[in-house]
Structures are given as structure tokens and as C-alpha cells.
Amino acid sequence: MFSPYYARARKAGPADPGDHVALNVALYGASHRRWAMTERGRAALARDAQTLRIGLSRVTRAGDDTVFEIDEVGAPLPRRVAGTVRVRPEVPAGPRLGLDPAGRHRWQALAPRSRIEVALRHPDLRWSGTGYLDTNDGDVPLEDDFRSWEWGRAATGAGASVLYDVLMRDGRRASLAWRFGPDGAQAFDPPPAFEAPATGLWRIPRPARGDRSGAMTTIEDTPFYARSTLRTVWGGEPVEAMHESLRLERFTMPIVQAMLPFRMPRRRS
Numbered sequence: 001m002f003s004p005y006y007a008r009a010r011k012a013g014p015a016d017p018g019d020h021v022a023l024n025v026a027l028y029g030a031s032h033r034r035w036a037m038t039e040r041g042r043a044a045l046a047r048d049a050q051t052l053r054i055g056l057s058r059v060t061r062a063g064d065d066t067v068f069e070i071d072e073v074g075a076p077l078p079r080r081v082a083g084t085v086r087v088r089p090e091v092p093a094g095p096r097l098g099l100d101p102a103g104r105h106r107w108q109a110l111a112p113r114s115r116i117e118v119a120l121r122h123p124d125l126r127w128s129g130t131g132y133l134d135t136n137d138g139d140v141p142l143e144d145d146f147r148s149w150e151w152g153r154a155a156t157g158a159g160a161s162v163l164y165d166v167l168m169r170d171g172r173r174a175s176l177a178w179r180f181g182p183d184g185a186q187a188f189d190p191p192p193a194f195e196a197p198a199t200g201l202w203r204i205p206r207p208a209r210g211d212r213s214g215a216m217t218t219i220e221d222t223p224f225y226a227r228s229t230l231r232t233v234w235g236g237e238p239v240e241a242m243h244e245s246l247r248l249e250r251f252t253m254p255i256v257q258a259m260l261p262f263r264m265p266r267r268r269s
Contacts, residue, residue: 001136001142002225002251002260002264003020003022003039003260003264004257004258004260004261004264005020005039005261005266006020007141007252007257008257010141016042018042018045019041019042020039020041021039021040021041021042021044021045021054022037022038022039022040022054022264023036023037023038023054023055023057023059023068023070023072024036024037025037025070025072025074025081026220026227027081027123027125028219028220031123032123032125034074034079034081034123035074035075035263036072036073036074036075036081037075037263037264038055038072038073038075038264038265038266038267039264039265039266039267040054040055040266040267040268040269041266041267041268041269043268043269044267044268044269049061055071055072055267055269056071056072057069057070057071057072062086064088064089065086065087065088065089066086066087066110066111066133067084067085067086067087068084068085068086068087069084070082070083070084070085070120075262075263075264075265076262076263079122079123080122081120081122081123082120082121082122083118083119083120083121083122083125084117084118084119084120085116085117085118085119086116086117087111087114087115087116087131087133088111088114088115088116088117089110089111089112089113089114089133090111090113090114090115090158091111091112091113091158091159091160091180091181091182092180092182092184092185093108093109093110093111093112094108094109094112094162094178094180094185095108095185096108097176097178099136099149099164099166099174099176100145100146100166100168100174101168101172101174102145104138104139104140104145105136105137105138105139105140105142105145105146106136106137106138107134107135107136107164107176108134108135109132109133109134109160109162109178109180109185110133110134110135111131111132111133111134112132112134112159112160112162112180112185113130113131113132113155113158113159113160113180114130114131114132114133115128115129115130115131116128116129116130116131130155132153132160132242134162142246142248143248143249143251143252144169145168145169146166146167146168146169146246146248147167147168147169147247147248147249148166148167148205148245148246148247148248148249149164149165149166149167149245149246150163150164150165150166150206150207150208150243150244150245150246151163151164151243151244151246152208152209152230152241152242152243152244153241153242154234154239154240154241154242155239155240156179156234156235156237156239157181157237158181158182159179159180159181159182160179160180161177161178161179161180161188161234161235161239162176162177162178162180163175163176163177163190163191163209164176164177165190165193165207165209175190177189177190188235190209191209191210191211191232191233191234191235192209192210192212193207193208193209194207194208194209194210194212194214195207195208196208196214196216196228196230197216199218199221199226199228200218200221201221202221202222202223202224202226204221204222204224204225204226204245204247205245205247206226206228206243206245207245208230208232208243209232209234210230210232210233210234210239210241211232211233213232214230214231214232214233215230215231215232216228216229216230216243217229217230217231222263223250223253223255223256223259224246224247224248224250224251224253224256225244225245225246225247225251226244226245227242227243227244228242228243228244228245229241229242229243230242230243
């Protein structure tokens with residue numbers, strides 16, 4: 001999705017996406033912070049109806065569960081990340097939806113609200129809680145159609161809510177707001193928009209939705225992408241949402257493309 005190697009290959013002609021695969025693992029915390037996103041070539045990829053293998057890591061369907069068996073090395077600090085994450089859905093998957101008016105980019109919440117169990121060996125870390133699993137796909141690169149997007153997801157009651165706000169390259173805007181629960185999914189009117197403070201280092205703008213007094217805490221601040229937690233109110237309910245801001249015009253800048261390999265090295269296997 002954000003591979004500088006795939007972007008370079010596309011410029012030379014049709015490129016094989018299977019030759020540019022990665023499993024991204026991000027851990028946040030004062031004592032266990034890790035980031036791993038090593039890109040690998042087709043020789044490191046194997047898949048069938050139940051299993052996806054990338055290098056030494058695997059993603060497997062086990063009944064309704066999705067199990068991530070992780071064995072990665074971080075970057076830029078080469079610290080190992082290894083262990084298992086199990087995602088167990090608690091509410092049904094949502095519909096597959098278009099993110100843009102032309103429907104060239106799709107999103108689906110596969111497990112809008114899940115029970116997750118984390119058991120890592122490196123670092124030694126175990127916890128369980130509420131999680132989320134989704135998927136995006138498209139007919140063209142994101143930067144061909146979008147300038148930016150804002151995304152938010154929060155556990156709410158017995159389900160979850162997800163918000164998308166996108167800005168197209170031609171200036172059009174589109175929004176999605178969906179609520180997921182035991183009885184299925186339905187669209188709803190999104191909360192009002194407000195402008196949260198930009199990130200401290202790279203000054204990424206962070207438009208968000210909810211109570212304007214909501215508190216935003218940055219957990220990832222990069223030249224083109226920010227990930228934050230947002231304490232706010234959606235539909236009258238206090239929530240702690242995960243929020244992301246993506247700036248694709250920054251992503252395509254030559255200096256940003258040159259910086260990416262420091263966080264996303266490439267290996268053949």
C-alpha cells in the first residue's frame with residue numbers, strides 16, 4: 001500500500017503486487033515499542049484458501065478466528081517481534097463499500113468488534129482486549145484518486161462504529177459512517193467535524209469527528225501519516241477511538257519516498 005519499491009516498479013511498467021508483500025507489526029508503549037514492516041519478494045509468499053505466509057510469519061483462518069503467527073525483525077532498530085495474535089469476531093462482518101464516488105477503492109470491516117488475545121515471546125508481552133480487523137483494496141494506487149483521508153473506529157456498547165472522510169484529487173469529498181452490532185450493520189449520520197491539533201513533529205493535520213473538547217494523543221507521527229487515540233463522544237456515548245490521518249500528496253514527495261526504506265526495508269525472502 002505504501003511501498004516505495006512497488007511505487008518505483010510501477011513507474012517502469014506493470015508491476016507484480018505479489019513481489020511486494022509485508023506484514024506490519026506496531027507495538028506502542030514506553031517499554032515495548034516496536035515497528036516491523038519488512039517487504040519481501042514473491043519467493044517469500046505462499047497462500048491458499050486458509051493460510052497466507054510471508055517470510056517466517058503466517059496468517060491463518062481457524063474457524064471464525066484469524067491467527068497471526070508473527071516472526072519479524074523491526075526497523076530502524078533491529079529488534080525481534082515474535083509471537084501470536086488471535087482475532088475472534090464478536091459481531092458479523094459489514095458490507096463491502098466504495099470509498100470514492102467511482103467505486104475504484106473498497107473497504108470492508110471483516111471483524112468490526114473482536115476479542116483479541118496477544119501472546120508474544122519477543123518482547124515478553126501478553127494481553128487481551130477488544131480489537132478490529134478490516135480490508136482495503138483498489139483498482140489503482142491510492143495517490144491516483146485521493147489527496148487525503150481521515151479514519152476512525154471505536155468500540156461502542158455491544159458493537160463498534162467506523163468513520164471515513166476522504167478528499168479526492170479533484171476536490172470532491174465523501175464520507176462513510178457505519179455502526180456494527182450483533183444484528184448487523186447500518187449507516188448513520190456522522191458526528192460533527194472539528195479540527196484537532198496537528199501532530200507535533202511533522203505537523204500532520206488531523207480533522208476528526210465528535211465532541212470538540214475531545215483529547216487527541218499521538219502514537220505515530222510520520223511525514224505523511226499519523227495514528228492517534230481520540231477520547232470523544234459519538235452519538236451521545238463516550239468513546240476512545242483509534243484515529244488515522246493520511247496525506248497522499250506528502251507520500252508521493254521524492255524526499256518521503258527516499259525516507260521510507262529506513263522504516264520499510266526490503267528482503268528477497
